[in-house]
Amino acid sequence: MNSIKYRHEHKFYINLGDYYILRSRLKNIMRLDENSKGDGYFIRSIYFDDINDKALFEKISGVNHREKFRIRLYNNDASFIKLEKKVKDNGLTAKFSTKISMEECNKILSGDTDWIKFTDNSLLKELYIKMKSELFRPKTIVDYNREAYIYPIGNVRITFDRTIKSGVFSRNIFDEDLPAVNVLDSKIIILEVKYDEFLPDVIADIIQVGDRRFTAVSKYALCRVFG
Template identity: 55%
Template sequence: MKTLKFRHEKKHYINIADYYSIRTRLKYIAGTDKFAGADGTYKIRSLYFDTPANKALIEKLESFNHREKFRIRFYNDDPSYIKLEKKSKTNGLCLKRSAPLTREQCEQLLGGDIAWLAGAGHELLVELYAKMKHQLLRPKTVVDYRREAYIFEPGNIRITIDRDIGSGLFSQDLFNPNLPTVGIIHGGYIVLEVKYDEFLPEIIQDIIQTNHRRSTAISKYAACRMYG
């Protein structure tokens, strides 16, 4: 059984000049993500869940010490590989758990049929069922963006650069490849995320210049909820 481990996660806004500089240097020392296409990027689509009282959104905006959110996610408009994810944050450290889903299961869930979750055989699906029953957790917002990801093995470092972030507004039309979205980060800014275990090697600190850029509590879900 895989051991679950909390990790550090730092997020920064960067501009296009930062992006090209960081990208050029990363290519010399880090590998790329398995989902990347010929241009080094891939598309992520997520459907986030929340309660009628917007529990996940409020926990984020109020910086609760312990918070969580559920989402369904797939890549490059290809629904052959879909996963349910739960992302938790405690004392500033992050933990992510996931469970596989089929398109048919997703469509059942989005159609309001959730009874099958209780007997799905995966603890995360059972947890989602319990929270959909007792907290009235429901699909809320589609979030799209393009990601460029790099992996630096020493220290288990993952660096992601997210851009073209868009909100699907009030839609939960997860499998519509032509779903209209509204861009949510203005001024040409891009989101840089750095995830690591116990320490961040100096070589990575130098490349991404984290000492010169203030970490910020960016949430793509919260940003997309500005529109509804």
Template identity: 55%
Template sequence: MQFRHEHKHDINYLDYLILRSKLKAVMQPDLNTNEDGKYQIRSLYFDNYRDVALQDKISGINRREKFRIRCYNKDFNFINLEKKSKINGLCLKIKATITKHQAAAILDHDTDWMAKSEEPLVVEFYSKMKSGQLKPKTIVDYNREAFVYRPGNVRITIDRDIRTGLFSTDLFNPDLPTVATGDQQILLEVKYDQFIPEVIANIIQLDGRRQTAFSKYAASRIYS
């Protein structure tokens, strides 16, 4: 497990068109993408009654973590449990595949089985649910284009149409009503290990586009 650099930028539609064209020329599309080069992500985030994960993000706490259940393209046959940690500005994501039945059990507060799981992340999540009283809080949906570059283990994603499921945590509802998370609708994320190759650094130079601390989870919680 290795912590990685992660930088986010707000971009406009013109930025998006220019960047996408340049990235396609030098980077490979992520294996998850479909025929049009995109895929849809749905994440269900967990927090406790004091909203610790939300408050830590808003306050910029140096060491923080959050748990989520994630699926792709509304295909509920492949689901991940994920923990994302941030320490000293570096990020680490750990994930474990779970079944739809297991995800449904978690949402129904049927969690005793988790303590006996062979997946360390599932056991840790169980412990955090019990000790920290973590509960489902909100759903975030968005469309993603992702590109990878082997040197530096670079991954660049462009997320659009970021939406929240309001007060619903109905993970398996393909027709879940959602609303846009404010004015921010295109987010560029750049992730890499120790260094970012010059060819990639030159492509993502964005005049006047400041780095942002935008959080999809925090933005979605404005409604709940």
């Protein structure tokens, strides 16, 4: 466990007024993520859970150590797909990821996983074991638009996530016309603040917005209500 690189991660619900204030401040000292197109990019993820919805209920219950698996793509670009495992441990987070092909993604989502036994990829093999022994299955698609800013000191990353939607009636992650429903009011935005060992004072001062407090936001949990 000591070899795992953990990061701090804090989340807030903010309103449009907060967003415009913070955005104008951040743009003066931080730069947009290099993968942004215009002011941001579109993210689509499909989350896995077991037959008892363990990941969902551990999140709701606030279990100190928990993990979740997802497949993610950006701007509907099927040439760059990632399988990710996110670990939460006593308030700190770590993420492991590996690139997979569109063919491999479709096989996983359809339950065709025996080929994974012959790969050397440890993350794929971990997912395979969970799909076989714990009946892990793709549960729901989560869509949203992200605006991301980075700051090198402290490896800070600040994101604004908006237009959060849950996919319904389908697990086809490549369907650009996938039916989806909004899970939050359009005026509510999720602010995420991530950093390594410390948060520079200049950033900490900027993100002070009224009486906002850290909150246990989970886009996966929000979307499971619908999907």
